[in-house]
Amino acid sequence: MYKIIGHPQSRVLRVMWLLEELGAPYELEPAPPQSDPVRAVNPSGKIPVLLTDGAVLTDSVAICTYLADKHGKFTFPAGTLERARQDACTQFGVDVLEGALWTSAKNSFVHPENVRVPAIKDVCRAEFARGLETLATLLGDGPYLIGETFTIADIVVGHCSGWAAVAKFDLPKDGPVHDYFKRLRERPAFQATMARIKEAL
Structure with a gap:
């Protein structure tokens, strides 16, 4: 176990x-x-x-x-084009979406107050918003990041959506990205x- x-x-x-x-x-x-x-x-x-x-x-x-x-x-097998696309989507989730969320968190409560840069949180929100625009493009016709196949890339990006909600970052109220996040939350x-x-x- x-x-x-x-x-x-x-x-x-x-x-x-x-x-x-x-x-x-x-x-x-x-x-x-x-x-x-x-x-x-x-x-x-x-x-x-x-x-x-x-x-x-x-x-x-x-x-x-x-x-x-x-x-x-x-996941797709290593050495396949699908795996390369999957890995790129995973890194997008980490670098872009999580990057904005984590930088905001570090400057909200993680770092000692004397080293925080509160103004950077506005930049983080803007970067996250741009990331959601990119996500819409990556999704295409979906339903998942790599077409019909649910992968660990969806788990990483889906986790970021929940993190964003807790951090009170703006999330779409309708449209493909909203539907995608809802689809992930509905998985058993x-x-x-x-x-x-x-x-x-």
Whole structure:
């Protein structure tokens, strides 16, 4: 059985969501970043951490890539054009959408107040808005980023939409991107993830 260490209202959600999609059993040990349980297995103190087969894996995208490759689901084979497109969409989610959200968070509550740059949050919101415009183009006719196939790229981008809602970033109220985010939230595995998070908190 897999074991996840980390607070579920974080990038930990990505790993939980994928494991629910895979139907793979897992144990969740809720723990905030930099806490003793996390630092005991990951000196950086960052979450999520996945324990499997005696190994310690870190970074949500690396973990999801490993799990999808291992189980042969929700990813395309390495060396294919589809995999290259999938990886590009995953990196778009991390670099553009998460980048804006994380920079805003660091300058809102993560960094000490004396080093925060509050004005940068307006830039983050603008970058996120431009990212949503790009997302609409990437989706095309959808229903997912890589056409008919749901992949870990959708998990990363979908997680960013939830993060944006909590951070009160503007999200579309209709149109293709709105419908896409709604489609992701309606997936049974996502619903199961949210129920599991509710139980853990």
